Amino acid sequence: MAPDIELAVLKATGTPGPLGDVNQQIYDAIDHAANDAGAQVISMSLGITNESGFVVNSDGTSKWEQKADWVARNGTIFVKSAGNEGDRGYYSITSPGTAKNVIAVGATNHWYHEETNVTVKDTAGGENIDDVTIYSSGGDTGDNGNEHGRDKPEVVAPGGSVSNNCSIYGDGVVSARGKTDNQSSYLSDVNGDCSYKNSDLYRLAGTSMAAPHVSGTAALIIDNYNFAKSDRNAAMVKAMIVGSGINIGDNDRIANHTENHVDDDIGYGKVDLYQAIGYNGSTRKNWYFGDSLNSSGAVVNYTFTVPGDQTYHYIKATVVWNDPPTTATDPNWGALKNDIDIELRNPSGTLIESSNSYQQNIEQINYYNPSGITSGDWKLQVKARSHWDSTQEFGGFINLYTDKPSVNVRAFSNKSNVSAGDKIQITATVNNTGGEVASGIIVSLNLTSPLGSSIGDNFTIDSGYEKTLLGNIPPLGSRTVSWNLTVKNAITETTFSINATYSNTGSATNGTVTLNGNSISGWDYRKQKTINGTTAGAQTNYQMKLTLYNSTGTDTPGNVYLGGNAMSDFGDIRFTKSDGVTLLDYWIESYTPGVSAVVWVKIDSIPASPSTANIYLYYGNPSATSVSNGDATFLLFDDFLGTSLDTTKWNKVTRFGYSGNSISVSGSNITITADINDGYGISAKNSPSSTGYQAFETRGYYVLVQPKSGYTHGYMFAPITLLQDNIHHVYDSPTGGGYYAEWFRDGLTNLNKLVSGSGTSLTSSSVTMTAGSLYNQTLILDNTYVRWLINGTDASPAASDTSYRTGLYAGIQPYAGASVKVDVAFIRNYNSPEPTWG
Incomplete structure (x- = not known):
């Protein structure tokens, strides 16, 4: 993933011995990775155990949590799988994921569109893409202070869905397929039917599969910004990961609530590399920064400028610090030793929002202004509170963006007039014009008319699936998907709706494709055009002018886009009455080859207002020659x-x-x-x-x-x-x-x-x-x-x-x-x- 990153792979539990030895080996492996190997990122997909199984709901003071907090405070980003103890309910994060400086990672569902339909039929862990899986451990932690434990996990990532076929990992995340120590055979856990592409890859599900997504994101951020190993840089990277999380659940701030409220299933959201790495574009701006606070009452101001180039509605500001390890819990602050709060102030200096957690070492403000955020110099104030231990480095990340995702679908087919046996291709381009990543895009092909029919009644899907997972679409990004179909039977007018859904909140506009069975033979495309009647009364044989463009675009009254599917001389255009087959007279006044044409059409009958008339425009027949006829069209x-x-x-x-x-x-x-x-x-x-x-x-x-x-x-x-x-x-x-x-x-x-x-x-x-x-x-x-x-x-x-x-x-x-x-x-x-x- 990151070309300039070096890997150190440590096997911590291979030596036989008492249970305590295994936990000590984990402890020693953490120490070796941070000190001897000089790791900037540790990715850990295992947990501390005792006689009852994995240690959960810890208070942040165990030796393993202290070790994790210590290495993070010394510049190592510590990523830990949240655990697969979801059947225990909340308070099930496994140690040392409960450590305050560790990024604990929960798991979301995941499917593979290239092999099977996106479906919920075989899935036991959540119904939708980006749902938190049934096995993913949830927070809080066991240090029960004023906030009843610290919020965990920090983020979620794709972990795969447990399914009822292909062993249990049919919709898992692709992983290397492990072998025994002597390499003679595959491990028993990966010896089922879930091979992927080749025998060395396997699909697995678990928070162990989710954590590497976050570790890789951290590595790419470090690589992109050439961050050296330090406490401040580690805090900035963590702030960028947490501060860019996609809200796929109820992790918004509670209205008028003074505390930072985080969902105990998804934390601060689903990790997203595109936003985490600090994408700046026309709909989104980002700033990262770091500094230190030396004593209680100290304040650091970070100024950022909201430009006036367009209307922005959202500011998300995140500050993270790697708190000193602790050996005892405080009745008010739990495991926290240094308490930092943040305040957002507008260009006039007015306090707009604040985040004042007592137990978290993450503070986040989500500010929304439906009327638009005032342009100018804003300040994020970072404050050391009275609960203070020692000098503290911190990192911050600020997102400014126009709006939530705005997804629209543009769909078309390679022909619109079809007969039994014809092969057609429907293509949809999904665009996100908003200011935030649209997460977990699923595109579905649906038959909306005639009512009561299904796709299988008259069509065979030769390639593509009724539901297709496209993944994430960044701001101003797009994805394309196609379906190849064969028409089995003669059809009447048939309309497909191509719908896009996604996990986070926002708007969506769907696309449609209409296929015509009652049409003139030999033409691949047609469009219906509507004529509005006039208050002057009904009209007969009325000539109307229309401009055609042989390019892509959005039709407007009097202007039609043919998507490059008409002949260069527009000799293949035809017009019919509303029955789709009775031809109307027309005359091409002028045309620019391959570009545009001005056409007069004689409409046989137009009712009086407010009624309308419909005609059809046909195009897309390379064998056709022009029948433009001015004498037949005009008086x-x-x-x-x-x-x-x-x-x-x-x-x-x-x-x-x-x-x-x-x-x-x-x-x-x-x-x-x-x-x-x-x-x-x-x-x-x-x-x-x-x-x-x-x-x-x-x-x-x-x-x-x-x-x-x-x-x-x-x-x-x-x-x-x-x-x-x-x-x-x-x-x-x-x-x-x-x-x-x-x-x-x-x-x-x-x-x-x-x-x-x-x-x-x-x-x-x-x-x-x-x-x-x-x-x-x-x-x-x-x-x-x-x-x-x-x-x-x-x-x-x-x-x-x-x-x-x-x-x-x-x-x-x-x-x-x-x-x-x-x-x-x-x-x-x-x-x-x-x-x-x-």
């Missing part, structure tokens, strides 16, 4: 292909018929040039709607115009017009009157409007245009106003204009020497307010 459509004007759609209109008028069609554009003394253009032949509620849209070029003598305009954007008939030019006086035109002249600030022969010069809204570039313009007509938009922005300042008649024909008509160029023109249905994407 009138022309993209000016070919070499001549389509006279089935347009009439040519002129005022005088001068020879300088011309129309040419080439390169998917129409160019209309008016004689210097004339007006000229085209008007649509199609009959207008009875109400006139329509929108006429063109995509044209902003072009330079040679001004006629006496005129000042220098640029013109293709003028779009509305006429009472489709024969006369805008300057003529058609029978019955009534026409409307808008265009730019004299640059972009002068908008010209002509209504029924009366010209008006208006100041336009701010519009930025570049000569030679394409722009979309839209003339919207309903019963209360006319709006002119450039690329979706209102260019006309008029909010309403009723000075025209309904049933006008749309056209494009330059004048006085102007030459305009248009790429596409179409007429669509319009109503106000328009329906919207849901």
Whole structure:
């Protein structure tokens, strides 16, 4: 684990002899490891025994506890398994884990997702991952002072679950498989069916398996910070281990309680290397420190700065010291000889929280502010109290973080449209966006619809498990899991929910994947899109615009992400009615290969508000070719292909018929040039709607115009017009009157409007245009106003204009020497307010 750490392996109980000799050998081994080997970490997974078995509930004054306290005070981090005496209930920590300076380690459940489902069926010790196991010893200790014994264990770690198969260690922690002294055979305790990967590895369960997790964490901290062996450094390492514990149970401070309350099953939480080693990121900050107190009443202030970069809600401050060994218990302080308290003060110096234990040599403050912690310089005051023996080194660790874990699941499948026999892969990425590690993440694959069905009814799981253990996810971290399934039978629409649970408190958002059986054949994916009805009433054959992105992202109204599964030219997109099979007409207005596309879809029926309509978008068919069709989508459509004007759609209109008028069609554009003394253009032949509620849209070029003598305009954007008939030019006086035109002249600030022969010069809204570039313009007509938009922005300042008649024909008509160029023109249905994407 730690590349620069050296190991000294000591066998303490191999020599036959009386029981007392075994305990003495343990004592001597501790002394040898600390003094002769110079160990900075001792990991001990055994206990002191007597005629009745393991010694439990000790008061901290035995020679073995004194020895452990002594080596810790001299710079050795002492890690001891809490014991497997959980059947005795509380007060069952085995000696010398009861020593005050020792880190006693309890055990939590553990499973292996790569071999079997995460399940509770075979487990006798707790139902959930991170539950304290049934065998793990609990506190308090036997020195019964004001707090009725010291809180133990300090932390917990994975110890494995005792199960009812594979001997008893089916869900144990992987360990080296021990052999007899002569190496001729495996030990009897590891001679069952729990081999792991190869015959030299075995799965075992116990606090003996939990303790090495903590020892390894201590070694990595020492290695990371290059800590030398000293009392202060040992205290800092212990503070980092204890102060980073994950709250997987009831180990929060009691509200308004002045004492430090620690759960007697899990201590200060589950050990976590990521947090213990002092991770700093955008959601979490950490500080470690050490100092000494020389006498009663002495105070050391440690200042740390809460930045104002974002809102932080939590401060956890921990101070640890290796207390002098003791030979007698005090009626008030138990085994404790030096009493230290801590206080947390805000930038104004106000006392916010304190920790004032009488018996613990660990003090911890957990401060939470739902409104956010004030930025600035905070102080942690470390105080020597009146109960004092001698100079004391201490170590501290402060965590500042934004919030509890926040877990979300993003799930997708490699295809959404399936038939019997298809193979699919469902993948889920689990993200933690909070400020604390999410512990013991379990991801489950669940079938949520149709109701009453199970996964096995219509699917075979070829790889992956219905429940998968992902372990811990750090702040801003993620894990990914996949399932491969085969569809056994034809299915209706089927929805999977991919849920993530974890042991500590926080929020979770689950993911969903929908598979479709009633779908068009050959397409791997589809998405349902919802259209919100309008208060203007029900709409028929209504054209709506949608932007598609061939990348990953979160869909928003009018924007859909296809996850890279569409063809580069978007030729495989299709739209259907809510039945999933009846195709709808659509037209691709534009696309950037492999990136995005703008699409118009003709929705057959949209109910009035507040009702909604649903359609489906299909994609993911590499064999498909585009069926984009503007003529089928719009009331009138022309993209000016070919070499001549389509006279089935347009009439040519002129005022005088001068020879300088011309129309040419080439390169998917129409160019209309008016004689210097004339007006000229085209008007649509199609009959207008009875109400006139329509929108006429063109995509044209902003072009330079040679001004006629006496005129000042220098640029013109293709003028779009509305006429009472489709024969006369805008300057003529058609029978019955009534026409409307808008265009730019004299640059972009002068908008010209002509209504029924009366010209008006208006100041336009701010519009930025570049000569030679394409722009979309839209003339919207309903019963209360006319709006002119450039690329979706209102260019006309008029909010309403009723000075025209309904049933006008749309056209494009330059004048006085102007030459305009248009790429596409179409007429669509319009109503106000328009329906919207849901």
